[in-house]
Amino acid sequence: MRFVDEFRDAELGRAVAAEILTLVEPGRHYKVMEVCGGHTHSIYKYGVDDLLPSNVELVHGPGCPVCVIPMGRVDDGIALAREPGVIFTCFGDMMRVPGSDGSLLEAKAEGADIRMVYSPLDALRIAKQNPDREVVFFAIGFETTAPSTALTLKRARAEGVRNFSCMCSHVTIVPPLRALLESPDLRLDGFIGPGHVSTVVGARPFEFIPADYAKPVVIAGFEPLDILQSIAMILRQLEHGRCEVENQYTRVVP
Amino acid sequence: MSELAPACAADHCITCADDGVAMTVVAVDDVRGLALCEDGGGARSSVEVALVGPLAPGARLLVHAGTAIAELEHPAVA
Numbered sequence A: 001m002r003f004v005d006e007f008r009d010a011e012l013g014r015a016v017a018a019e020i021l022t023l024v025e026p027g028r029h030y031k032v033m034e035v036c037g038g039h040t041h042s043i044y045k046y047g048v049d050d051l052l053p054s055n056v057e058l059v060h061g062p063g064c065p066v067c068v069i070p071m072g073r074v075d076d077g078i079a080l081a082r083e084p085g086v087i088f089t090c091f092g093d094m095m096r097v098p099g100s101d102g103s104l105l106e107a108k109a110e111g112a113d114i115r116m117v118y119s120p121l122d123a124l125r126i127a128k129q130n131p132d133r134e135v136v137f138f139a140i141g142f143e144t145t146a147p148s149t150a151l152t153l154k155r156a157r158a159e160g161v162r163n164f165s166c167m168c169s170h171v172t173i174v175p176p177l178r179a180l181l182e183s184p185d186l187r188l189d190g191f192i193g194p195g196h197v198s199t200v201v202g203a204r205p206f207e208f209i210p211a212d213y214a215k216p217v218v219i220a221g222f223e224p225l226d227i228l229q230s231i232a233m234i235l236r237q238l239e240h241g242r243c244e245v246e247n248q249y250t251r252v253v254p
Numbered sequence B: 001m002s003e004l005a006p007a008c009a010a011d012h013c014i015t016c017a018d019d020g021v022a023m024t025v026v027a028v029d030d031v032r033g034l035a036l037c038e039d040g041g042g043a044r045s046s047v048e049v050a051l052v053g054p055l056a057p058g059a060r061l062l063v064h065a066g067t068a069i070a071e072l073e074h075p076a077v078a
Helices: A010-023 A037-046 A071-081 A104-109 A120-129 A146-158 A174-182 A195-201 A208-213 A224-240
Strands: A030-036 A056-063 A086-091 A114-117 A134-141 A164-170 A190-194 A217-220 A245-247 B021-029 B034-039 B044-048 B060-064 B067-072
Touching: A010 A224, A030 A037, A030 A195, A030 A224, A037 A056, A037 A190, A037 A195, A037 A224, A056 A174, A071 A086, A071 A104, A071 A134, A071 A164, A086 A120, A104 A114, A114 A120, A120 A134, A120 A146, A120 A164, A134 A146, A146 A164, A146 B044, A146 B067, A174 A208, A190 A195, A190 A224, A195 A217, A195 B060, A195 B067, A217 A224, B034 B060, B044 B067
Parallel strands: A030 A056, A030 A190, A086 A114, A086 A134, A134 A164, A190 A217, A217 A245
Antiparallel strands: B021 B034, B021 B060, B034 B044, B060 B067
């Protein structure tokens, strides 16, 4: 499939890995944070870290809105789901996340009407099919997902759907990055920037990282070659003494 | 590397993995602002297309959580 297969090419991957070897200084330890959970998944899935020299370390970033959600928000969702007449909808991601007294999956097993959806549009469809029930969508996710929630709310209003609401728990990525960069214990050399968040917000929100903290950022796609190439771009910036925001994911991020 | 959190044991998380699926437009419903799209495996679903420009069948979209967030091969991207 175009835009996928060519970014999983093993021969090209080995070539980029060889280039990375030429960019690292022996004796120097490099720490690069991949901001996005999607990158972490790809690194695990394709064994990207196995292709890196031992002195290039990948550090997992804050890019999972599920893992970082406060336990109390899960408790709030379960309480809403147990209200009479409510159909509670959420992405599958949330189902097993523990609250202080169990998960949404356990609440469902105990009788709450909790349904997994693949998009907020699915939740809106359930609301239209059940006009006598209140359908609540548990809206989570970063900047990539927030527009989907917003557009669905606009659609619900335009279509006069009165029994649909959202429990909004969206978060944005810049504040946790700034908090990380303010940490006195931080020892990072650069960031692999979030590709799909940048599709929505662009590269400009990340310019504070090189400007204020002198760290390179490379916005990257999610295939193994994307990640390898972005690491090479970060190392090249470090080698040349540059730090700026670069875009590796040009096929999607303008 | 540290282990992924237990909640991430499943292979696929829409939001956590910042999921983006390449899909092809099959038909456009301009009135409702939706497009019927097909992924690489042939699965079809309705996609919200308010964030991308005017579309025609055959257009390639990057879809996240039921919403097209970018048009692939659009002149604005390389």
